[in-house]
């Protein structure tokens with residue numbers, strides 16, 4: 001798929017004519033967060049299986065035979081539950097009047113998080129709140145955590161603080177997200193300068209396309225396609241003739257290959273369009289309620305504060321940390337020889353300030 | 358253990374911390390090694406637990422931008438991992454910074470050396486700007502120097518992107534001496550020109566060997582700027598009197614730059630003055646600067662490996678070091694036996710050239726000295 005072609009329509013028209021590698025293709029999103037549909041399904045399947053096995057084991061250790069009647073969640077049920085919480089983000093953003101950028105970023109974070117974790121370990125409610133809070137910061141729209149949680153019922157600052165690090169880590173600390181709504185803006189600006197396009201384009205065309213992009217955020221589109229592909233698909237849904245004009249103008253410089261490229265793009269556009277139309281809506285509430293009900297029974301007890309399994313895990317971690325501290329003290333007493341010789345120059349090998357190992 | 362936790366532990370084990378080398382405003386910095394290659398690295402450990410709003414904005418900005426930026430003249434972020442409540446950034450290890458070099462009175466700068474540092478600074482900055490990122494804190498001690506002489510933009514704790522035009526931004530950025538007049542006047546809509554002003558100040562500082570515009574307060578900063586460059590007229594900078602924090606700070610004539618930078622060539626002064634144009638929209642861009650005649654005129658920029666560098670690691674008498682210098686080799690020039698030592702100067706002939714250059718000092722008198 002000609003990502004280069006469509007990607008270059010990103011709102012990054014540089015003044016530099018000899019622009020080297022397209023910026024998007026150097027991004028962490030392009031390198032680390034793009035998958036095939038099958039790839040996504042596989043990742044989710046594997047995560048789900050591993051979680052079920054681990055939780056089953058925890059149940060059995062606690063009480064043999066106790067996992068037999070537990071109806072664990074399937075991967076697709078996890079996706080459904082996450083999707084419900086994706087739909088909460090725009091609602092919260094409207095309440096706080098956060099910009100589009102925050103909303104889109106938080107949604108990407110929540111999806112990416114569940115490519116590394118399962119809902120049976122971490123319930124999406126607090127993960128969603130954390131992803132949104134983190135997104136306000138990474139997009140440079142920070143608000144205080146107190147203000148944030150004060151406006152959300154039954155939520156304390158610790159609900160967010162406890163998870164923030166895990167969320168950041170799951171994102172691999174890759175906070176930059178390239179968004180389809182920005183690519184759409186690029187197309188929109190391009191259109192205003194096309195010679196054969198009416199200069200009085202109705203803003204409602206842009207708004208309709210934007211709504212399709214918002215719908216696409218409830219799907220896997222951004223994990224499979226480039227922002228520009230999604231933007232073009234959304235624009236095609238809003239104004240097919242204009243979308244074609246834009247695509248042709250972008251491809252025109254090379255007339256012979258233009259037909260070819262248009263042909264290669266359109267199947268992808270069709271896929272994205274049907275994804276938006278078929279999956280770009282909130283999940284059935286009853287179905288989600290059922291999933292959530294079962295989740296209460298099959299969630300990982302090690303993550304439930306205060307439970308027997310949770311306490312056991314904590315005790316084990318404390319024991320390991322104590323062992324490490326003990327070893328460090330012993331090493332210090334031995335005055336262990338210093339492998340870096342004179343480079344250290346008087347500083348002790350053991351750093352007293354270094355409290356993390 | 359969760360997959361995420363496991364991956365983190367695996368990452369953590371790739372990096373070994375050896376010793377503490379510095380302490381910044383919100384971090385402790387260690388020297389260390391990559392376990393598999395023994396490559397020297399720096400680990401910047403940021404305490405997170407102490408912030409009531411969680412991960413703090415400087416850390417977030419630094420990680421966010423360095424994760425995306427890969428360029429020879431931008432510090433490389435090799436990895437990120439967490440330990441308890443700490444965030445650890447694994448960075449390429451950089452021996453010194455431009456401030457240390459400027460302050461090291463035993464070093465002599467040739468015009469070609471300054472040209473080389475300026476070229477590397479503009480290259481790194483052009484890359485940031487091309488990626489829609491403003492640095493917003495350029496100053497000599499944020500320009501770090503690698504052991505091969507390459508200069509790298511570092512400290513992205515104040516950086517931000519500017520893809521949204523007309524987006525209001527804070528004017529409380531950039532260390533005062535390097536802060537452009539539009540920010541001092543409270544301008545909230547600004548762009549890449551703010552970084553260019555800082556580079557202009559650094560350029561001047563490289564020639565003078567002391568800060569060019571060292572204001573003592575924000576108000577005094579404006580005065581210091583106007584004293585050096587003349588008070589701007591409405592023609593020089595249309596609309597500046599309408600900026601939010603505009604205050605008249607007095608009328609100063611524009612002294613010829615040549616009076617201060619006595620040994621600088623016309624090209625040099627031309628580029629410098631284009632970096633310090635009052636009207637931000639007229640200020641030169643990083644891309645334009647890179648094709649300025651200054652960079653194509655003689656003398657050509659010094660090869661990074663031949664630039665003057667601090668001798669902080671030298672812990673034996675210099676003649677002993679020189680005894681290890683292999684004059685006929687074009688390689689590192691120091692025999693393996695002298696591991697850990699660094700020469701101050703590249704070769705005896707260059708040493709001579711430098712001492713001559715030193716007598717042709719750029720600075721006649723320090724600016725704004727009492």
Ligand SMILES: Nc1ncnc2c1ncn2[C@@H]1O[C@H](COP(=O)(O)OP(=O)(O)O)[C@@H](O)[C@H]1O
Nearest residue numbers: 378379380381382383384386399448449450451
């Ligand atoms: N990449 C690096 N390589 C070697 N030393 C470094 C590196 N980064 C920082 N340091 C050292 O650690 C000190 C503190 O760094 P930093 O936290 O970035 O400083 P600041 O808060 O002053 O900007 C620096 O003054 C420097 O001595």
